Amino acid sequence: MTRWGIVGTGKIAVAFTEALRVTEGSRLVAVGTRDIRNAARLTRLAPEVRVHCGYQALMRDPEVDAVYVATPHTEHRSASLLALEHGKPVLCEKPFAINHSEAADMVRAARERGVFLMEAMWTRFTPAMREVVRMVADGTIGQPRALVAELGWYSDPDPTHRLRNLELGGGALMDIGIYPVSLAHHLFGRPVGIAATSTRATTGADEQTGAVLTHEGGQLTSLMCSIQVDSPAHAVILGTGGRIEMDRWYNPTAFDLLLSDGSRIPHRFPHRGNGMEHEAEEVSRCLAAGRLESPLMPLDETLSIMETMDAIRSKIDLRFPADAIFAG
Amino acid sequence: MTRWGIVGTGKIAVAFTEALRVTEGSRLVAVGTRDIRNAARLTRLAPEVRVHCGYQALMRDPEVDAVYVATPHTEHRSASLLALEHGKPVLCEKPFAINHSEAADMVRAARERGVFLMEAMWTRFTPAMREVVRMVADGTIGQPRALVAELGWYSDPDPTHRLRNLELGGGALMDIGIYPVSLAHHLFGRPVGIAATSTRATTGADEQTGAVLTHEGGQLTSLMCSIQVDSPAHAVILGTGGRIEMDRWYNPTAFDLLLSDGSRIPHRFPHRGNGMEHEAEEVSRCLAAGRLESPLMPLDETLSIMETMDAIRSKIDLRFPADAIFAG
Structure with a gap:
């Protein structure tokens, strides 16, 4: 069972929350937000999840096995680096970063720390x-x-x-x-x-x-x-x-x-859900197999x-x- | 009634011959070819047409009201200029010419002589x-x-x-x-x-x-x-x-x-035919109205x-x- 935390509470976070309900071997346990009011739409869907104020608190949650980064593009790098620093496997929404330089920082951090990282190019996993x-x-x-x-x-x-x-x-x-x-x-x-x-x-x-x-x-x-x-x-x-x-x-x-x-x-x-269930299942498969990258969406390809x-x-x-x- | 002559006897000439059979107000009367053997496929379809050896002879045929240029691209200019010199209205297959410079020669000749000229962009007339x-x-x-x-x-x-x-x-x-x-x-x-x-x-x-x-x-x-x-x-x-x-x-x-x-x-x-009947009818409409260009496919647009x-x-x-x- 992969216990998920989501960084961000926007439209794509809500869609991922919906998808997790029909994802095999996954459960949403927590969400991190900077403005608690923005979490309402998400918590209506999943009233049982813990809402953390700030991303740092989410990363410290010991029950979170993997983090889905659902912030605006410009915060993909910082949110992913934060999660990786806390040893949390990361699924980062597309576009992976603003540019190649940011993406390279993220990939370097994941490889240095030996933590799983994957671009959430969900269409590829269907x-x-x-x-x-x-x-x-x-x-x-x-x-x-x-x-x-x-x-x-x-x-x-x-x-x-x-x-x-x-x-x-x-x-x-x-x-x-x-x-x-x-x-x-x-x-x-x-x-x-x-x-x-x-x-x-x-x-x-x-x-x-x-x-x-x-x-x-x-x-x-x-x-x-x-x-x-x-x-x-x-x-x-x-x-x-x-x-x-x-x-x-x-x-x-x-x-x-x-x-x-x-x-x-x-x-x-x-699909069983909105289609995002397939990328979540790919993360679970990779984590269960001890992989640090998805063979379907390798980090070198994300960089390319x-x-x-x-x-x-x-x-x-x-x-x-x-x-x-x-x-x- | 527009009495047509075709320059060239290749695939597109055969297609135009087929189209003319269902074209209102049009009839194929002659074809010009440099190699009489190449005309066989076309004359099987339309045994009544006169086969002229060489393009010049076709242009001199007094029963030809309009000429369809169906040569390879590289001969569109020379065949069209020849027809225009003989005062024959021209429908010239696409691409109109190899480049803008050739096209400009053709348009200039048509305008100087006051003879109808149109690019055979047949899809536009459907x-x-x-x-x-x-x-x-x-x-x-x-x-x-x-x-x-x-x-x-x-x-x-x-x-x-x-x-x-x-x-x-x-x-x-x-x-x-x-x-x-x-x-x-x-x-x-x-x-x-x-x-x-x-x-x-x-x-x-x-x-x-x-x-x-x-x-x-x-x-x-x-x-x-x-x-x-x-x-x-x-x-x-x-x-x-x-x-x-x-x-x-x-x-x-x-x-x-x-x-x-x-x-x-x-x-x-x-369609009634293969679709080329519509461009042939546009030529007849223009000639009947005394136009030197088609309002649907004007020469300035062809040049552009x-x-x-x-x-x-x-x-x-x-x-x-x-x-x-x-x-x-």
């Missing part, structure tokens, strides 16, 4: 996505050549909103673009070529970003993310012998395999993904105040 | 696409913000194949990428920002190209084309109040309108599209021998 990745690796669609993936959610255009606030690492790329970037790495490895451009909010945050990645094996990824529009979240993985089509691909419960002979074979993998995110930001000239700390 | 464009312009999906469109056809990887031959303007971008580039211009106008990258055949031709365009109104286009894989040809036009989803969007007979309230409204516009194609090629460093003629 049974549907695992089967997709297996099929692609096995040559089911012939030679995989390309990935086309889009993802967009309409969000409040208010310039003071978190998603448009550069102080909080706002914008489409960090919040949404991380999903297709991660999938591209998962399927084809790190990119060798990157092109990107974006449209911007008045605050400077990117409202829409498109990027094209080319990979060492000659594959190409075309991705687009938006905080201005709700999208169907279509993804298609294209091979010389067929293709895989997914809707709502970031949280897949189904996909269609299309073969060159024209056949379309639907595959269905219903952050490098790609930095490179895309460089192409679109998107800088965050948090970058400055590490500059020069 | 009833389904016309309705899509009307809806987007009318605000049916709120503020349009983005277009995501992919298109790929598996083709013979033989490096000597036309599609991989730089001498013939080969590669995915020129043959296939022109479709989403044209649609982006049609919906959002000329781009103000362009990013692109590609993967290459051993010949240097692009096998896959991804590009991102940003437009003056803040819209973003994410496009991808391939000659390595068969794709579903998904396109989605994303707005703040809904979206339009299309399959086989380059030859649309249907699309779905999705509104913010969750409703999905299918629209169906079956060629500029974008040149700019994407510059980003991916894709040069054709035919470019050199106009360099410096």
Whole structure:
């Protein structure tokens, strides 16, 4: 049984709380918050959890076996380092950090202390996505050549909103673009070529970003993310012998395999919960096996993904105040 | 009645011949070829047509009211100029030319001589696409913000194949990428920002190209084309109040309108033929009205599209021998 503590009480913390209820071998025992009033939504869902004032108190809770970091992006590093210092295994929400430099600090701390750390790229752990990745690796669609993936959610255009606030690492790329970037790495490895451009909010945050990645094996990824529009979240993985089509691909419960002979074979993998249960179960599996990293989401890959995110930001000239700390 | 002559006897000439059989107010009367043996497939379909040896003879045929240029890309300019010199209205296959400079020659010749000229971007004239464009312009999906469109056809990887031959303007971008580039211009106008990258055949031709365009109104286009894989040809036009989803969007007979309230409204516009009948009818309409350009595919837009194609090629460093003629 993994007894969980959550750092933060926002929307994603509430979603993880819901997921834990249907997660095998997991139980939520505590939550850490800086403002007790923010915990109300979460504690209504899980009245039995201990609410700690401040993150430090949560880390000292001896009944917490693992910590889920659900703070805003800009606090992923500090919250994860705090947990690691206390010897708590960490599942850190995506994007893992603001930039590669922050991510490297976190990975270094985990490795130095010999404590488990994993990026909470939940989509990767779903049974549907695992089967997709297996099929692609096995040559089911012939030679995989390309990935086309889009993802967009309409969000409040208010310039003071978190998603448009550069102080909080706002914008489409960090919040949404991380999903297709991660999938591209998962399927084809790190990119060798990157092109990107974006449209911007008045605050400077990117409202829409498109990027094209080319990979060492000659594959190409075309991705687009938006905080201005709700999208169907279509993804298609294209091979010389067929293709895989997914809707709502970031949280897949189904996909269609299309073969060159024209056949379309639907595959269905219903969740028990909202989909986050699969990443929580991965953490339990790893802890039970004494692993310090997930073989499905290794830390070197997380670092490589952050490098790609930095490179895309460089192409679109998107800088965050948090970058400055590490500059020069 | 528009009496047509076709320059060239390849696959696209055969497709146009098929389309003319169901085109209102059109009839195929003649074809010009440099090698009479190549005309067999076309004349089996239309045994009554006159076969001229050489393009010049076709242009002199007094019964030909309009000429469809169906040669390889690299001969679009010379064949179109020849027709225009003979006062024949021209429908020129896409891509209109190898580069903007060639296209400008063609447009100049048409305007100087006062002869009709139009790019055969057939997808634009289909009833389904016309309705899509009307809806987007009318605000049916709120503020349009983005277009995501992919298109790929598996083709013979033989490096000597036309599609991989730089001498013939080969590669995915020129043959296939022109479709989403044209649609982006049609919906959002000329781009103000362009990013692109590609993967290459051993010949240097692009096998896959991804590009991102940003437009003056803040819209973003994410496009991808391939000659390595068969794709579903998904396109989605994303707005703040809904979206339009299309399959086989380059030859649309249907699309779905999705509104913010969750409703999905299918629209169906079956073709009479293979879809090319609509561009032929546009030519007849224009000629009957005494127009020298189509209001749906004006020459200035064709020129602007060629500029974008040149700019994407510059980003991916894709040069054709035919470019050199106009360099410096």
